[in-house]
Amino acid sequence: MKYWRTPLDLDRVKIPRGTVHIIIERCKGCSFCIEYCPKDVLAFSEDYNRKGYHYPKVLETGLCVNCNLCEMICPDFAIFSLPEPDPADSVDAPQAAAAIEGAVESAQRSTAGSSAN
Numbered sequence: 001m002k003y004w005r006t007p008l009d010l011d012r013v014k015i016p017r018g019t020v021h022i023i024i025e026r027c028k029g030c031s032f033c034i035e036y037c038p039k040d041v042l043a044f045s046e047d048y049n050r051k052g053y054h055y056p057k058v059l060e061t062g063l064c065v066n067c068n069l070c071e072m073i074c075p076d077f078a079i080f081s082l083p084e085p086d087p088a089d090s091v092d093a094p095q096a097a098a099a100i101e102g103a104v105e106s107a108q109r110s111t112a113g114s115s116a117n
């Protein structure tokens with residue numbers, strides 16, 4: 001972003017980064033998350049989910065600013081973002097990432113199970 005004047009605290013402000021998680025089987029392909037993402041992080045995948053919809057995919061990692069707009073706008077709770085762990089934090093990043101992946105897989109399984117019934 002190009003500023004017409006330089007903010008005094010520019011060197012102190014850290015741009016947040018996020019990781020997008022998509023629960024593929026919940027998506028109904030409405031494209032809200034893709035259209036309204038302010039950083040154009042998302043695009044439709046060429047693949048289909050079990051309901052027959054194209055679902056979003058992340059175009060390029062490292063662009064998401066964790067604004068959570070996709071999460072707020074999705075009518076089916078099929079997408080969310082989480083802040084990327086700061087290496088300076090004491091949180092065990094690989095352990096936290098594994099816990100998140102486990103939660104997403106669990107949500108995928110429960111959605112797939114309920115749609116099969």
Ligand code: SF4
Pocket residue numbers: 018020036037038039040041042063064065066067068069070071081
């Ligand atoms: S959190 Fe914000 S920047 Fe990241 S994918 Fe969602 S809408 Fe885009």
Ligand code: SF4
Pocket residue numbers: 026027028029030031032033034055056073074075076077078079
């Ligand atoms: S807003 Fe939700 S339902 Fe719509 S395309 Fe994005 S993930 Fe799928």
